[in-house]
Structures are given as structure tokens and as C-alpha cells.
Amino acid sequence: MKKFITAMLIKKRKGDGSSSSSHHSESRSNERVEEKQLHTLDPFILADRILAHHDNLLLTHEEIGKLYTLRTCGFNHTAVFDEQLLGQSGMSTDFPTVFYAIGWGRFWQVLEFSIKVISREFLATLKSNDTGVTFHMFNKDNSLTWSELSTCLGFDQDCELDIDHALQNFDLAKFWKLITCSSNLFVRRPVQIHNPTLRFMYIWIIVTLFSSPSMDDIGCKELLILYAMVNKIKFSPVKWLVPF
Amino acid sequence: MPLCFTSLITRIAESMGLLETNEVEYIKDDRSILGEQMFRSANLIKRDPRNGLKMIYGNHPIEVSLPDENLWLYNASSLTLRLGRENRANPIVGTDRMTRAWSRATQQQACPSYAP
Numbered sequence: 001m002k003k004f005i006t007a008m009l010i011k012k013r014k015g016d017g018s019s020s021s022s023h024h025s026e027s028r029s030n031e032r033v034e035e036k037q038l039h040t041l042d043p044f045i046l047a048d049r050i051l052a053h054h055d056n057l058l059l060t061h062e063e064i065g066k067l068y069t070l071r072t073c074g075f076n077h078t079a080v081f082d083e084q085l086l087g088q089s090g091m092s093t094d095f096p097t098v099f100y101a102i103g104w105g106r107f108w109q110v111l112e113f114s115i116k117v118i119s120r121e122f123l124a125t126l127k128s129n130d131t132g133v134t135f136h137m138f139n140k141d142n143s144l145t146w147s148e149l150s151t152c153l154g155f156d157q158d159c160e161l162d163i164d165h166a167l168q169n170f171d172l173a174k175f176w177k178l179i180t181c182s183s184n185l186f187v188r189r190p191v192q193i194h195n196p197t198l199r200f201m202y203i204w205i206i207v208t209l210f211s212s213p214s215m216d217d218i219g220c221k222e223l224l225i226l227y228a229m230v231n232k233i234k235f236s237p238v239k240w241l242v243p244f
Numbered sequence: 245m246p247l248c249f250t251s252l253i254t255r256i257a258e259s260m261g262l263l264e265t266n267e268v269e270y271i272k273d274d275r276s277i278l279g280e281q282m283f284r285s286a287n288l289i290k291r292d293p294r295n296g297l298k299m300i301y302g303n304h305p306i307e308v309s310l311p312d313e314n315l316w317l318y319n320a321s322s323l324t325l326r327l328g329r330e331n332r333a334n335p336i337v338g339t340d341r342m343t344r345a346w347s348r349a350t351q352q353q354a355c356p357s358y359a360p
Contacts, residue, residue: 078252080275085278089299089311114271118262119250144256
């Protein structure tokens with residue numbers, strides 16, 4: 001749009017008549033300088049944020065597109081386990097032990113209630129880069145490093161942010177066999193897990209971190225988290241959560 | 245599909261102190277509770293005649309009474325159990341059926357409990 005308007009302006013100036021040839025020549029010279037300057041402008045830059053009237057949010061065109069996509073999504077509070085079930089199954093004791101071992105002691109109980117407006121604004125404007133994330137809340141720019149985001153969410157400060165490094169010794173076949181006795185990696189069902197705590201933990205993971213329409217097969221990330229739990233590896237999954 | 249990790253976004257806002265200076269409206273829906281019914285319909289646990297909680301393993305005869313401290317993650321000597329021979333004569337509690345029930349139950353996410 002900006003380029004189009006610029007081209008139109010130049011065209012209009014070129015069409016302007018002048019009776020004086022010297023003036024005409026000077027005008028042409030100025031015109032060339034001006035044209036050169038205009039062409040050295042940065043390539044197309046998105047217009048500044050505009051007001052999305054319905055939501056009263058200042059967003060770019062791209063962000064408005066994301067916001068419209070989010071309109072079709074429902075928003076629920078994050079589900080939690082029934083305290084009575086946790087108590088009767090012994091998980092009220094074992095869950096905290098495991099979560100503290102991997103540095104998630106302040107993270108795992110997600111009791112906050114959801115706020116639709118900021119959730120939509122956050123998700124529509126969230127961007128990540130090598131150092132962290134940027135997002136809008138209440139129409140203001142915010143940025144957090146990966147470490148700050150991890151701490152904000154409740155993960156311990158000494159949790160490793162480099163997931164590949166933290167879980168580098170993970171061997172899918174070995175670990176799957178360790179928790180199920182199965183050597184078949186093509187069928188990975190939650191019900192194949194033997195240990196009661198790991199079964200409960202798997203459900204916690206898919207409900208709290210990676211809500212999915214299908215619970216039939218266990219994904220690699222879920223297994224990596226179970227692996228970290230078994231081996232007491234402190235790591236933060238924030239770099240997984242943001243793209244998700 | 246509803247987004248369920250939105251409580252984490254609230255946590256970020258809270259941690260940054262943004263909720264102290266801005267008025268917000270919380271979602272009024274009830275929060276889902278993952279309760280016993282969900283686990284039972286997924287054929288993962290059951291109640292014995294004495295009302296004790298047991299973890300079950302599909303067609304295998306083994307049942308684990310809960311709570312069992314010896315099976316807590318860092319207490320267990322092994323992460324697998326001796327499940328015993330699979331009973332293939334009874335297709336009702338087959339693995340596939342369990343998985344489907346699990347999926348269904350988890351998606352329904354049990355009964356709503358409390359709202360803000």
C-alpha cells in the first residue's frame with residue numbers, strides 16, 4: 001500500500017506542467033532526488049497498529065487475523081485433579097515429590113482462573129525469538145527473556161532452558177521398554193504404562209500442558225517429560241509451550 | 245477445541261503485576277475437575293467390594309491397591325509390574341476399548357466443580 005501510494009505521488013508530480021525550461025530542468029532534478037529517496041525507503045512495512053473495534057485492542061493486520069482465528073476457539077480454565085482422588089490414590093504425596101524433583105514445584109498446581117480478553121490478546125500478539133518472547137497485554141508491549149518467562153510460570157530458576165541439552169540422554173526405545181516392557185514403538189498407548197504415578201502424571205501432562213483432541217498415542221514430548229521425572233532432571237518446557 | 249492452558253496466561257499477567265492495575269473479567273464457566281469417574285470410565289481404576297481404590301490393567305489379572313507407597317516413583321524398585329497372563333477370552337476390557345474410553349473421558353474432563 002505504501003509503495004503504491006508513493007508511486008502514485010511520483011506519477012502525479014511527473015505529470016505537473018511547467019512553462020520555464022530551466023525551472024522544468026531543476027524540477028526534474030529535484031524530482032530524481034526525491035524519487036531516489038523514496039525508493040531507498042525500507043521495503044514494505046506494516047502500518048502501525050490499528051484498533052480492532054470489537055475487542056478495543058491495538059493490533060497489526062497480522063495480529064487481527066490471528067484474533068479472528070481465535071474467535072472460533074472456546075476458552076476454559078485449566079482443569080485440575082480432584083483433591084479427593086489425589087488423596088485416595090496417594091498422589092497427593094507423590095505428585096509434589098516428583099514435581100519438586102524436576103523444579104516444577106511452584107508450577108504444577110494451576111489454580112488461576114482464565115481471562116478471555118488477555119488470553120486472546122496474548123495469543124494473537126505472541127512472538128518468540130532466540131532470546132525470549134514479546135506480546136501485548138492491556139494494549140501494551142511486553143517482553144520477557146526465556147528465563148523470565150520460565151520463572152513467571154513457576155519453574156525453578158535452576159531449571160535448564162535448553163531442552164535438548166537437558167534431555168540429551170533420552171533414548172525412546174529404552175525408556176518405553178523401561179516403563180511398559182514393550183519393544184513396539186509404533187503403538188504407544190497410555191494404558192501400557194505400568195507405574196501408577198506415571199499413569200497419573202501422563203494425564204496431568206496432556207491436560208495441563210498439551211491439551212489434545214486425541215489421547216490415543218503418547219507423543220514424544222510427553223515421554224520426555226516422564227523421562228525427566230524418572231531421572232529427576234530439572235528443565236523448563238517453556239520453549240515447547242510457546243509454539244504450542 | 246477449547247483452549248485449556250489459558251490459566252497459565254493469567255499466571256504470567258499476575259507475575260508481571262498487570263492484574264493489580266487493570267480490571268479484568270474472569271471466564272464464568274466452571275473449572276473441569278479430573279475425578280474418579282473419568283478414571284473409572286477409562287478402565288484405569290475401580291472400587292473393590294470394600295470401597296478400596298484399585299488400579300487395573302486391561303485384560304491382565306493384576307490389580308494394584310492404591311495408595312501403594314512401594315510404587316511411588318522414587319520408591320519403586322522397578323517401573324514395570326508382573327502383569328500376568330493376558331485374558332484374551334474377555335474382549336470387553338481390551339486395550340483398544342480402554343484407549344477409546346480414556347480419550348472420551350479425558351475430553352469430557354469429568355464434572356465441573358467451581359467457578360470464580
